[in-house]
Amino acid sequence: MIHDVAIVGAGMAGASLAAAIGARARVVLIEAEDMPGRHATGRSAAFWSETYGGPAVQPLTTASGPVLRDGGYLTPLGSLHIGRTGDGTLAERLLHDFAGSGVDLSRVDPAAYVPGLRADWVHGVWEPSCAYIDVAAVHADYLAAAKASGAGVMTDAALLSATRRGGVWRLDTRAGPVAARVLVDAAGAWADQVAALAGVAPIGITPYRRTMVQLRTDPPAPDGLPHVVDLAGGFYFKPEAGGRLWLTPHDESPSLPCDIAPEEWDVAVAIDRLEKVVDWRVEAVERRWAGLRSFAPDRAPVYGFDAKVPGFFWCAGQGGFGIQTAPAAAAMAAALLLGEGDMPHGVDADRYRAGRFPDTG
Numbered sequence: 001m002i003h004d005v006a007i008v009g010a011g012m013a014g015a016s017l018a019a020a021i022g023a024r025a026r027v028v029l030i031e032a033e034d035m036p037g038r039h040a041t042g043r044s045a046a047f048w049s050e051t052y053g054g055p056a057v058q059p060l061t062t063a064s065g066p067v068l069r070d071g072g073y074l075t076p077l078g079s080l081h082i083g084r085t086g087d088g089t090l091a092e093r094l095l096h097d098f099a100g101s102g103v104d105l106s107r108v109d110p111a112a113y114v115p116g117l118r119a120d121w122v123h124g125v126w127e128p129s130c131a132y133i134d135v136a137a138v139h140a141d142y143l144a145a146a147k148a149s150g151a152g153v154m155t156d157a158a159l160l161s162a163t164r165r166g167g168v169w170r171l172d173t174r175a176g177p178v179a180a181r182v183l184v185d186a187a188g189a190w191a192d193q194v195a196a197l198a199g200v201a202p203i204g205i206t207p208y209r210r211t212m213v214q215l216r217t218d219p220p221a222p223d224g225l226p227h228v229v230d231l232a233g234g235f236y237f238k239p240e241a242g243g244r245l246w247l248t249p250h251d252e253s254p255s256l257p258c259d260i261a262p263e264e265w266d267v268a269v270a271i272d273r274l275e276k277v278v279d280w281r282v283e284a285v286e287r288r289w290a291g292l293r294s295f296a297p298d299r300a301p302v303y304g305f306d307a308k309v310p311g312f313f314w315c316a317g318q319g320g321f322g323i324q325t326a327p328a329a330a331a332m333a334a335a336l337l338l339g340e341g342d343m344p345h346g347v348d349a350d351r352y353r354a355g356r357f358p359d360t361g
Contacts, residue, residue: 001026001179002026002168002179002180002181003025003026003027003028003152003178003179003180003181004025004026004027004180004181004182005021005025005026005027005028005180005181005182005184005337006027006028006030006169006171006178006180006182006183006184007027007028007029007030007184007186007315008030008159008183008184008185008186008187008194009029009030009031009032009185009186009187009188009190009194009315010029010030010031010036010037010143010153010155011036011037011139011186011188011322012037012135012138012139012142012318012322012323012326013186013188013315013316013318013322013326013329013330014029014031014036014184014186014315015029015036015037015139015142015143015146016142016326016327016329016330017184017186017315017330017333017334017337018142018143018146018149018151019142019143019145019146019149019151019330020330020331020333020334021334021337021338022145022146022148022149022150022151023149023150024334024338024340025338026150027146027149027150027151027152028151028152028153028154028178028180029146029151029152029153029154030154030157030159030171030173030175030178031153031154031155031156031157032156032157032158032159032174032187032190033155033156034155034156035155036139036143036153036155037139038259043212043289043290043291044133044135044291044320044323045212045236045238045246045248045320046132046133046134046135046323047077047079047130047131047132047133047227047238047324048061048064048065048068048074048130048131048132048133048323048324049061049079049127049129049130049227049324050062050065050098050101050103050127050129050130051079051081051094051098051103051105051127052320052321052324053319053320053321053324053325054097054299055097055098055101056298056299056300056351057300057301057319057321057325058098058101058103059101059328059344059346059347059348059351060301060321060325060328060329060332060344060347061321061324061325061328062101062102062103062346063327063328063344063345063346063347064324064325064326064327064328064329064344065129067327067328068133068138068324068327069131071138071141072134073133073134073137073138074131074132074133074134075131075132075134076131076132077130077131077132077226077227077238078126078127078128078129078130078226078227079126079127079130079226079227079228079229080108080110080113080114080124080125080126080127080226080227080228080229081094081124081125081126081127081229081230081231082110082114082117082121082123082124082228082229082230082231082277083121083122083123083124083230083231083232084120084121084122084123084232085120085122085123087123087231087232088123090123090231090232091107091123091124091125091231094125094231095107095125102346103127103129104127104128104129105125105126105127106125106126107123107124107125107126108124108125108126109124110122110123110124113126113225113226113228114225114228114277114278115219115222115225115278116219116278116279116280117277117278118276118277118278118279121277123231125231130226130227132238133323133324135323138323138326139323142326142330154173154175154176154178155175156174156175157173157174157175157176158173158174159171159172159173159187159194159197160172160173160174160197161197162183162194162197162198162199163198163199164183164198164199164309164310164311167181167310167311168180168181169181169182169183169198169311171183181311182311182312182313182337183198183311183312183313184313184315184337185198185200185312185313185314185315185316186315186316187316188207188257188292188294188316188318189205189207189255189257189258189292189294190257191203191205191294191314191316191317192204192205193257195312195314198309198312199309200306200308200309200312201308203296203297203302203314203316203317203354203357204296204297204357205294205295205296205302205316205317206254206294206295206297207254207255207256207257207260207292207293207294208251208252208253208254208255208292208293208294208295209251209252209253209254209255209260209262209263209266209290209291209292210248210250210251210252210290210291210292210293210320211248211249211251211262211263211266211267211270211288211289211290212246212247212248212262212288212289212290212291213246213247213248213262213267213270213271213285213287213288214240214244214245214246214247214285214286214287214288215244215245215246215247215271215274215282215283215284215285215286216243216244216245216282216283216284216286217243217245217280217281217282217283218280218281218283219243219280220242220243220244221239221240221243221244221245222239222243225238225239226238228277230250230273230277233250234249234250234273235247235248235249235250235270235273235274235277236248236250237274244286245274247270247271247274248270249266249269249270249273251266251269252293253266255292257292258292260290260291260292261289261290262288262289262290263290266290267285267288271285293319293320294316294317294318294319295317295319296316296317296357297357298356298357299317299319300317300351300352301316301317301318301319301321301322301325301329301352302314302315302316302317302352302353302354303315303329303332303333303336303349303352303353303354304333304336304349304352304353304354304355305336305337305354306354306355307354307355313333313336313337313354314354315329315333327344328344328347331343331344332344332347332349332352335349336349
């Protein structure tokens with residue numbers, strides 16, 4: 001059987017695209033792990049924020065909001081961007097960067113939102129639209145929709161080789177051969193490796209480690225605490241069930257594609273930064289984990305057919321924003337791949353085209 005589309009990677013990017021095109025094409029998802037979503041998708045910090053990722057990502061996030069809200073995947077949270085005495089220009093830059101975007105932002109007193117906030121944190125910008133996102137439900141529902149449309153899902157199926165003859169990709173995987181007219185690279189941290197196997201010039205997709213910890217604090221994370229993010233980019237934290245706190249030092253350490261684990265140093269840095277923000281005492285580190293966030297050189301995601309190799313479609317470089325942008329990104333990618341359908345409102349696909357990098361894609 002020759003499929004219309006073979007998608008390498010069944011995380012959020014691959015699953016959402018398969019769901020978007022499954023009724024219009026014969027699709028197979030090819031996943032290297034024993035279950036989809038084991039890496040970046042399964043290690044998400046699980047929030048949706050229109051400012052997260054900056055102006056390049058915001059149109060995709062904003063366009064995804066109605067779909068996620070209507071699906072019941074979002075729960076109100078709110079985000080407070082805070083800064084120290086000397087960070088006023090950072091607050092103004094945030095407001096400037098999203099002026100005219102439709103994102104609701106306003107200056108506030110951060111002490112009114114965070115009990116125990118230390119006195120030198122005087123700048124606050126409030127983003128009311130920020131929400132918790134049920135990542136597991138979104139991913140599971142995309143996989144279910146893809147399967148219901150007839151898409152196949154292969155697991156334990158790492159890609160070993162890919163050659164194109166007569167307009168058809170012949171793929172060798174650990175689970176057996178696959179033939180398809182279009183090969184989609186939705187392999188996350190492994191995107192450039194998949195491209196290399198297909199004889200496609202790499203874009204320079206670089207994975208970076210991001211550390212997360214779950215803390216028990218005294219006092220517990222208070223009811224009504226929003227997502228809190230450093231205007232200078234040094235941390236963010238958000239409340240979780242049982243008065244727990246999820247915290248990251250917002251680290252970005254380059255890494256090879258792998259099953260990444262947290263470093264003790266980064267855990268210590270995270271706690272040290274939290275203690276400089278609030279007067280709460282950290283009682284215990286209950287969990288720690290790390291994930292890989294993969295970026296193109298300009299830190300915007302990459303969607304579209306490769307400029308030099310026919311039939312190879314990039315769906316990569318989502319950074320840490322692939323979950324919050326999934327509905328709009330999948331709709332955009334589906335329109336580009338199939339040559340039909342409308343672009344999501346406010347989204348310019350040319351901004352994310354694969355051929356924007358010299359001598360690559």
